[in-house]
Structures are given as C-alpha cells and as structure tokens.
Amino acid sequence: MQAIIEIGYLLATLSFLGGLKFMSSPKNAKTGNLIAASGMTLAVVITFISAVTETVPYTNLIILFLAIAVGTVVGKRLSDKVEMTGMPQLVSLFNATGGGCAMLLGLVEANQMDAATAILGNKILLISGLITGAVALTGSIIAERKLAGKVKDRRTKLVIFSARFLLLLMFLLPGLYFIGFIPVEFTVFMYILAVIAMVYGVLFVLPIGGADMPVVISLLNSITGIATAFAGFVYGNKVMIAGGIFVGAAGILLTLLMCKAMNRSLMKVLAGTFKKSKGGAVEEEQ
Amino acid sequence: MDFINQHIQEIYFVIFCVFIGIEVISNVPAILHTPLMSGANAISGVILVGAIIVMLKVPEDDYLNLTLGGIAVFLGTLNISGGFFVTGRMLKMFSPKKENSK
Structure with missing residues (x-):
C-alpha cells in the first residue's frame, strides 16, 4: 500500500515537471496543462487514500468534501465567466487563494501542535510558510485590485518606510521569540505574525506601478510556491516540496524573463525591497 | 551538524528541484508567459x-x-480548479498557426 502511495506521488511530481515543460512550448501547451491537472488530481486522491482512516470523524469528512466540491465549482464558474482581458486579475486572485491556504494551514497546524514538545525546526518552517503565504495572499489581492483599476499607486515615503520596517520585523520577531524575549504562546505569536505579514503584503505591492503588475503577480506566485514547499517540509511530503520548489524556481525565472521582455530590471520594478525577503526566506529554510 | 546529517537527502532534493524548475521553462517564448504563470499558479x-x-x-x-x-481546503481547491481551467481557456486562444509564425 505504502509503495502505491509513493509511486502515485512520484507520478504526480513527474506530471508537474512534464506539465511545466510542455506548457513552455506553444505546440504542446494544452497537453501540458492537461498533464499537470491530472497529476494534481492524482496527488489529491492519493493523499486522501493515505490519510483517511476509520478514526476520522464524519464531521471532518463532510466539511472536507463540501469544501472541495464548492471550491471546484466556484473555480470553474469564475474561469468560465471571466472576460479575456480580465484573466491576469483572475490569476492573481487564484494566487491569493493559494497564499491564503498556506497561511491558514500554518495557523491550524500551530493550533494543533503541542508547542512545548515541537522541535524548533518545525516551528521555523511553520512561521516561514505562514509569512510567505500571508504576503502572497494580500499582495495578490492588491495586485488584482490594481489591475482592475480600483487601487491607485501610493509611492509615499511613509508606505516605503513602513514596508521596510515590517520586513525587518518579520525577521527580528521570530528570532527574538525563540531566544525567549517575547513571552506569548506560540499560537498567539503566529496570529501576530500573520497580521504583520498581511499588512506587509499590502504595503509591498502598493508602491509598484500598475503596468508592472504581471511581473509582481509572477513574483507573488513564486512566493506561494515557496510557501507550499515550507508546508511540504512540515509534513515531509515530497510532492508538496517538489511542486512548491518547481513553482518557486520557475516563477522567479519567469519573473526575470517578463522583466526582460518589458525591458525593465526587477530592481526597478520593486524599488529594491525584493532581494532581502527572498534571501531571508531561503536562509530560514536551512 | 546533526540537522545536516539527518536532512542531507532533502537538501539534495531541494537543490535539484530548483535547477530542474529553472531549466524546464528556460526556453519559454514571451507569448506563453501569462499561461505559464497561470499554470504554475495552479501547480x-x-x-x-x-x-x-x-x-x-x-x-x-x-x-x-x-x-x-x-476554508483552507476551499481556497486550495479554488486555486487548483480555477488555475487549470483558466489556463485551459487562455491556451484555447492560441491557434497553432499563429504560434508557428512566432
């Protein structure tokens, strides 16, 4: 049984890889999408088979199936209804849902785990996943609003300064917490961090020009991928790690390629705030 | 040090994944940037x-x-289903002839 599960995950991982590969050539792009989608379905089914036992209460199962059914239907509806010009917005919105999922996952897992006995590494992974997910969530929502023309650029000194301050805070606070300077419970601390990261996500995207939004969405997409990978480490789940890292790496390359196609440097697009956050995320992972 | 000893496989795994992820899309033409972004988002x-x-x-x-x-499950499912459906719709717009001339 275990072997079947492992093979299923392996196939899913390979399908992501093949999907990405096919999607980057015009002829096979449709096949690529299909391959990746079937791999994803396989991964979900396998997970379900491997995780479900007789002890799982019915309430959980009902909520789970309901959430999956509603999510599928809503996703299909939204993508069917969207205008051709509104697609980048929708992609941004879906990216926000991925980030939100990562953030909530961090919170629930923190609530579930026994903070006293949990090892430090897992806590750091949870925090990293939570922060990256929350940034991707609010950042993508603001990007979507900007593409829709509902939010204007705000490039005031205050916004840029507070964004940098919050970024610093997101690295300092976990450090201080683990040394023992912040005497709150781990779960409470996670909620605080989630709020800080969500505010940061807003401030991170606000100063960036509306025309650069596709680049930012691609970047946030790769951040969601990294958040997925962090969560994958927590559960030791290879398909999550692989999928997350593929998206993270491919997303960053894609971001750079898009910048190149627009003849702008990423630094100029982001006004210098990006490098730090990326480097930090990788550091925390070690 | 202990950590490295225990997790050396994962570290290899991550490093290879990074390079494979970069390599696999390195030849993407500009016209496919948006669908690829959407597909990666779905993944x-x-x-x-x-x-x-x-x-x-x-x-x-x-x-x-x-x-x-x-809510997390709902959002995750929305991400997957919406992501793949929207990618499919985007790709429908490309007729093979147009791409060959690119």
Missing part, C-alpha cells in the same frame, strides 16, 4: 495536499480549527 495549489492532511487530523469538536481548515 502551487498542491498545498491542498497539506490542507487535506491537516483537516483529517483536527479533532471533531475543535470548531475554530475545523472552520479554518475548511
């Missing part, structure tokens, strides 16, 4: 796997976590 929805795992672990009477977990 990052694999976070749903984690959400399902956590959802099945939550105790029955823990309403806060059941709610949060339920």
Whole structure:
C-alpha cells in the first residue's frame, strides 16, 4: 500500500515537471496543462487514500468534501465567466487563494501542535510558510485590485518606510521569540505574525506601478510556491516540496524573463525591497 | 551538524528541484508567459495536499480549527480548479498557426 502511495506521488511530481515543460512550448501547451491537472488530481486522491482512516470523524469528512466540491465549482464558474482581458486579475486572485491556504494551514497546524514538545525546526518552517503565504495572499489581492483599476499607486515615503520596517520585523520577531524575549504562546505569536505579514503584503505591492503588475503577480506566485514547499517540509511530503520548489524556481525565472521582455530590471520594478525577503526566506529554510 | 546529517537527502532534493524548475521553462517564448504563470499558479495549489492532511487530523469538536481548515481546503481547491481551467481557456486562444509564425 505504502509503495502505491509513493509511486502515485512520484507520478504526480513527474506530471508537474512534464506539465511545466510542455506548457513552455506553444505546440504542446494544452497537453501540458492537461498533464499537470491530472497529476494534481492524482496527488489529491492519493493523499486522501493515505490519510483517511476509520478514526476520522464524519464531521471532518463532510466539511472536507463540501469544501472541495464548492471550491471546484466556484473555480470553474469564475474561469468560465471571466472576460479575456480580465484573466491576469483572475490569476492573481487564484494566487491569493493559494497564499491564503498556506497561511491558514500554518495557523491550524500551530493550533494543533503541542508547542512545548515541537522541535524548533518545525516551528521555523511553520512561521516561514505562514509569512510567505500571508504576503502572497494580500499582495495578490492588491495586485488584482490594481489591475482592475480600483487601487491607485501610493509611492509615499511613509508606505516605503513602513514596508521596510515590517520586513525587518518579520525577521527580528521570530528570532527574538525563540531566544525567549517575547513571552506569548506560540499560537498567539503566529496570529501576530500573520497580521504583520498581511499588512506587509499590502504595503509591498502598493508602491509598484500598475503596468508592472504581471511581473509582481509572477513574483507573488513564486512566493506561494515557496510557501507550499515550507508546508511540504512540515509534513515531509515530497510532492508538496517538489511542486512548491518547481513553482518557486520557475516563477522567479519567469519573473526575470517578463522583466526582460518589458525591458525593465526587477530592481526597478520593486524599488529594491525584493532581494532581502527572498534571501531571508531561503536562509530560514536551512 | 546533526540537522545536516539527518536532512542531507532533502537538501539534495531541494537543490535539484530548483535547477530542474529553472531549466524546464528556460526556453519559454514571451507569448506563453501569462499561461505559464497561470499554470504554475495552479501547480502551487498542491498545498491542498497539506490542507487535506491537516483537516483529517483536527479533532471533531475543535470548531475554530475545523472552520479554518475548511476554508483552507476551499481556497486550495479554488486555486487548483480555477488555475487549470483558466489556463485551459487562455491556451484555447492560441491557434497553432499563429504560434508557428512566432
């Protein structure tokens, strides 16, 4: 049984890889999408088979199936209804849902785990996943609003300064917490961090020009991928790690390629705030 | 040091994944940037796997976590289904002839 599960995950991982590969050539792009989608379905089914036992209460199962059914239907509806010009917005919105999922996952897992006995590494992974997910969530929502023309650029000194301050805070606070300077419970601390990261996500995207939004969405997409990978480490789940890292790496390359196609440097697009956050995320992972 | 000894496989795994992820899309033409971004976005929805795992672990009477977990599963599914459907729709717009001339 275990072997079947492992093979299923392996196939899913390979399908992501093949999907990405096919999607980057015009002829096979449709096949690529299909391959990746079937791999994803396989991964979900396998997970379900491997995780479900007789002890799982019915309430959980009902909520789970309901959430999956509603999510599928809503996703299909939204993508069917969207205008051709509104697609980048929708992609941004879906990216926000991925980030939100990562953030909530961090919170629930923190609530579930026994903070006293949990090892430090897992806590750091949870925090990293939570922060990256929350940034991707609010950042993508603001990007979507900007593409829709509902939010204007705000490039005031205050916004840029507070964004940098919050970024610093997101690295300092976990450090201080683990040394023992912040005497709150781990779960409470996670909620605080989630709020800080969500505010940061807003401030991170606000100063960036509306025309650069596709680049930012691609970047946030790769951040969601990294958040997925962090969560994958927590559960030791290879398909999550692989999928997350593929998206993270491919997303960053894609971001750079898009910048190149627009003849702008990423630094100029982001006004210098990006490098730090990326480097930090990788550091925390070690 | 202990950590490195125990996790050396994962470290290799991550490094290879990074390079494969970069390599696999390195030749993408500009016209496919947006669909590829959308497809990658859908793949990052694999976070749903984690959400399902956590959802099945939550105790029955823990309403806060059941709610949060339920929302997480919903969001993850939305990410996947929406992501793949929207990518499919985007790709439908490309007729093979147009691409060959690119």
